[in-house]
Amino acid sequence: xxxxxxxIILVVILVVFFLLIYWGFYNKIIRTENRIDNSWAxxxxxxxxxxxxxxxxxxxxxxxxxxxxxxxxxVTKARAALMKAKTPQENIDADNMLTGALKTLxxxxxxxxxxxxxxxxxxxxxxxxHTEDKIAYSRQHFNDSVxxxxxxxxxxxGNIFARRMGKKTREMLQIPEAAREVPxxxx
Amino acid sequence: MAxxxxxxxxxxxxKLDTVIICTLMALLFLGVVFAFGYIFFGNIYIALxxxxxxxxxxxxxxxxxxxxxxxSAAKARPxxxxxxxxxxxxxxxEEMALAAGLPTxxxxxxxxxxINAFATGKKPEDAVICVTTGALRKLDKDELEGVMGxxxxxxxxxxxxxxxxxxxxxxxxxxxxxxxxxxxFWGGAGRGRGRxxxxxxxxxxxxxxxxxxxxFSRLTYLAISRxxxxxxxxxxxxxxxxxxGLAKALEKIKNDHPSGKPxxxxxxxxxxxxxxxxxxxxxxxxxxHPPVDERIKRLRSM
Numbered sequence: 005x006x007x008x009x010x011x012i013i014l015v016v017i018l019v020v021f022f023l024l025i026y027w028g029f030y031n032k033i034i035r036t037e038n039r040i041d042n043s044w045a046x047x048x049x050x051x052x053x054x055x056x057x058x059x060x061x062x063x064x065x066x067x068x069x070x071x072x073x074x075x076x077x078x079v080t081k082a083r084a085a086l087m088k089a090k091t092p093q094e095n096i097d098a099d100n101m102l103t104g105a106l107k108t109l110x111x112x113x114x115x116x117x118x119x120x121x122x123x124x125x126x127x128x129x130x131x132x133x134h135t136e137d138k139i140a141y142s143r144q145h146f147n148d149s150v151x152x153x154x155x156x157x158x159x160x161x162g163n164i165f166a167r168r169m170g171k172k173t174r175e176m177l178q179i180p181e182a183a184r185e186v187p188x189x190x191x
Numbered sequence: 192m193a194x195x196x197x198x199x200x201x202x203x204x205x206k207l208d209t210v211i212i213c214t215l216m217a218l219l220f221l222g223v224v225f226a227f228g229y230i231f232f233g234n235i236y237i238a239l240x241x242x243x244x245x246x247x248x249x250x251x252x253x254x255x256x257x258x259x260x261x262x263s264a265a266k267a268r269p270x271x272x273x274x275x276x277x278x279x280x281x282x283x284x285e286e287m288a289l290a291a292g293l294p295t296x297x298x299x300x301x302x303x304x305x306i307n308a309f310a311t312g313k314k315p316e317d318a319v320i321c322v323t324t325g326a327l328r329k330l331d332k333d334e335l336e337g338v339m340g341x342x343x344x345x346x347x348x349x350x351x352x353x354x355x356x357x358x359x360x361x362x363x364x365x366x367x368x369x370x371x372x373x374x375x376f377w378g379g380a381g382r383g384r385g386r387x388x389x390x391x392x393x394x395x396x397x398x399x400x401x402x403x404x405x406x407f408s409r410l411t412y413l414a415i416s417r418x419x420x421x422x423x424x425x426x427x428x429x430x431x432x433x434x435x436g437l438a439k440a441l442e443k444i445k446n447d448h449p450s451g452k453p454x455x456x457x458x459x460x461x462x463x464x465x466x467x468x469x470x471x472x473x474x475x476x477x478x479x480h481p482p483v484d485e486r487i488k489r490l491r492s493m
Contacts (some may be wrong), residue, residue: 039292046289130275134282141290144432149292 029156029165038154040174043146044092050142051086051099054135058102061128063110068119069074078105096143096177100163103136147176209418213353216360216411221366223404226397227371239417245366249359257351258319261311262299267321270298276327283336284320287343290430296346297319299479306330306444309463310342311351318346328445330440337437340427341464347426350419355410364408417481424486428493441465445483 058079069076089095110129113119120126127137154173157166228237270277281298286296296312297322306326312318320342324337330338345351428434445466466480 031460043292130279130282134286137282137286141286141430145290147290 025161026165029162030169032156033153033162033166033169033171036149036156036170039110039149040146040153043142043149047092047139047142047146048095050135050139051095054099054102054139055083055086055134057128057132059123061109061132064122064125065113065119068116068122069109069112071101072109072112075105075109080110083179092177093175099139106132106136135182150174150176203301206422209353209415209422211261212411212415213357216357216408219404219408219411220360220364223367223401226400226404227367229376229396230371230397230401242264245363249363254313254352254356254359257313258311258317261309262319262321264297265309265321265370267299267301270300276324279332280322280327283332283339284343285340287336287430289341291343291347293318293343293347296343299325300324306440306447307463307465308338310340310345312346313351314349315346318351320346325447329443333436334431334440334443334462336431337427337435337440338435338464340431341423341437342427343430344423344426345419348419348422350423353415353419357415361405361408366407368401371398383455395460413479416479421479421486421489424490425493428490434490434493438487441490443485445487451452 062076062080065076079102082098082105085098086095086102089098113125113129156162157171158173196414203296224239224243228239229469231237270281272278272281277298277300280300284298285295293315296310296315296318297320299319301307301321301323304325305323306329308320308322308326310320320339326335326338395447424437427437431437463480465483
């Protein structure tokens with residue numbers, strides 16, 4: 005066979021090889037990007053769910069905690085901030101505020117035996133703690149997804165394809181130090 | 192951050208080990224089929240023609256019935272959301288599913304005093320997580336979360352698929368070996384040997400190989416099973432970001448002396464988080480699970 009044919013075959017193989025790699029990376033980048041968006045949607049769902057539960061909680065504790073105005077007001081304020089928040093980081097910050105306010109509320113609730121015996125309150129407390137955990141885990145999954153996305157588009161050879169596709173690294177959600185502290189309760 | 196990377200390293204190492212062991216298993220299977228063909232027909236291709244379809248059919252049948260079989264063997268019932276303990280279990284499963292980015296599995300409960308749990312399901316979309324009522328009663332929230340993280344990792348890693356496929360391959364290898372024994376007993380083997388009379392030694396080696404293969408494949412399967420447990424431990428710790436929860440749960444399992452015998456059949460034992468039938472500290476190549484102490488040690492080193 006003519007040597008020119010060998011060269012043509014070699015070039016075709018190389019091109020196919022390159023296209024296959026490109027195909028793989030294209031799909032991987034799109035997939036991880038969708039995963040980030042989906043995990044944000046999950047966080048959003050949980051945040052809304054939590055905001056919806058607050059009025060019920062307020063209703064349940066109102067009768068018992070008449071003298072804890074500031075505690076109740078803080079929860080309401082945090083909820084209002086959460087409803088107003090637009091960017092992911094604003095949402096997370098407002099949610100952290102709400103977490104702190106709720107922690108104080110539940111700590112104060114320990115002083116009201118009647119309230120603690122209330123089935124409705126217990127159920128709400130369980131569900132709010134659960135939503136809080138769900139938010140934490142969704143946030144963790146969001147950050148995991150961002151990490152794997154950033155790793156894909158920043159390391160070789162993914163970075164070459166990512167640049168062609170015009171993809172930029174995403175921001176992880178920051179969790180402020182204050183949110184990790186146990187709120188102080190004054191009596 | 193350093194801690195997290197360490198857990199990821201564990202996961203990577205475990206994955207590599209599993210790949211090596213699975214390759215070994217595949218080679219063993221091919222080897223048996225070749226040896227069988229060589230002894231029986233003096234021709235390896237005829238055996239391949241039969242061996243591969245039989246193996247695939249066997250895997251497919253076992254696979255399609257797996258979830259129902261396991262749930263009824265364990266005598267499990269759906270979790271009751273009106274019981275607070277079971278509601279919290281459902282919550283924890285939901286949380287772990289979010290952490291893993293998977294759809295929430297169905298939740299089942301097994302009425303038993305043991306502390307145990309298992310996951311099953313062909314793919315994440317129809318996965319099931321089942322715990323014993325003993326576990327719900329005796330484990331605190333962090334420990335339960337650790338156990339759920341472990342089970343969620345089994346689903347995430349497609350361990351059910353791997354377990355089903357390896358069990359089926361082990362079964363097929365044993366089947367082939369058995370056919371060979373019978374045929375040799377009745378003098379049926381060696382029909383094709385006319386052409387290969389000079390290869391008596393080769394045939395002897397092939398026979399020996401087929402005799403030993405079932406033992407090797409069983410051991411390989413057990414090694415895979417133990418690997419998957421370590422992998423699920425480290426993956427689970429990665430999901431909860433809290434290896435101590437699972438470590439404490441395993442400690443409780445180790446020190447627990449349940450009243451009454453464990454329920455369910457022995458065939459589902461490899462699925463559980465800890466083997467409900469055998470003594471826990473036994474470190475044997477015949478056990479489905481790694482020793483609990485070693486698992487606790489690894490978790491605490493993360």
